[in-house]
Each structure stands twice: as structure tokens, then as C-alpha cells.
Amino acid sequence: MSKHGLIIEDDMDLAEIFAEAVKAAGYEVEIIRDGITARHKLRNLIPDLVVLDMHLPFVDGTSLLAQMRDDERLKDTIIIVATADAIMGDMYRETADFVLIKPISFSQLRDLSARLRDNRPAPPWP
Known part of the structure; x- marks a missing residue:
């Protein structure tokens, strides 16, 4: 059974970039x-x-x-927050598994894809 990734992003170009990184980690992807x-x-x-x-x-x-x-069914879901607000990004680190501060570099996405594929913990990104 393949893993399912959900990209929730209103910027379609960015959603497609996220989707490619997540697909590279072995997930089937749906964009909302x-x-x-x-x-x-x-x-x-x-x-x-x-x-x-x-x-x-x-x-x-x-x-x-x-x-x-708050949803017990989603307790094992990996959540990656993408935000342009670096100050709020610090707050999201308490509840998200990864926080990406926009603009997001290709190297960050490549590293994220590798970490997801290899089940490695999140890096301390700024």
C-alpha cells in the first residue's frame, strides 16, 4: 500500500513543486x-x-x-507547515513536524524529500 500525501496550498505553482518533492519521497499526492x-x-x-x-x-x-x-485518527500524520511568516513559524514548530519558511529553496525541498524517504527527523531550519 502506498503512502498518501496531501498538499494544501493555494499557489498552484508552489503546490506542484511541493508535490514533486513529496512524490520523490515515495508518496502518492493530491493537491487541495x-x-x-x-x-x-x-x-x-x-x-x-x-x-x-x-x-x-x-x-x-x-x-x-x-x-x-486534535483528531486522534491523524496522530501519526506528518505535518509540514509552509509559511512566509518567520515569527509565526517558530510558533508552528510546537505542533508541526517540519516548518518551511517561504521562499523555500530547492535544497530545502531536496533535503526534505530525502528525510521523508529515509524517515529521518526534521532539521533545525530557521
Whole structure:
């Protein structure tokens, strides 16, 4: 059974870049572009990994992150937060498995893909 990755990102170009990195780690990937659709999807799906943009249309990433961490079914889901707000990024480190500060470099994505593939812990990224 393959691993399922969910990319929740409204910027389609960035979502595709995230998707390629997650696919390279061996995940099947689905892209969702807004918070409402993501909230509904997470009620019926237990993804192995979620890449979550914090600034989404309709429902923000902070609400989705709290929903996922409160859902016992998702306790083993790897959550990667992507945010342009470095100060808030520090706060998200308490609940997310990885925090990526935008703009995200290719080397960060390559390293993330390798870490996911090899099940290594998150690096202390700034």
C-alpha cells in the first residue's frame, strides 16, 4: 500500500513543486487549494503526510493545523507547515513536524524529500 500525501496550498505553482518533492519521497499526492475543501477531505481521509500552507482561502492553515492535531485518527500524520511568516513559524514548530519558511529553496525541498524517504527527523531550519 502506498503512502498518501496531501498538499494544501493555494499557489498552484508552489503546490506542484511541493508535490514533486513529496512524490520523490515515495508518496502518492493530491493537491487541495482551499481550507474548506481541505477540512472536508480530512474528515474522510487519513493521509500519511500533509504539506499545509498557513494562508489559505476560506479557512486558514492555523485552524486546519489545530483540527489535525486534535483528531486522534491523524496522530501519526506528518505535518509540514509552509509559511512566509518567520515569527509565526517558530510558533508552528510546537505542533508541526517540519516548518518551511517561504521562499523555500530547492535544497530545502531536496533535503526534505530525502528525510521523508529515509524517515529521518526534521532539521533545525530557521
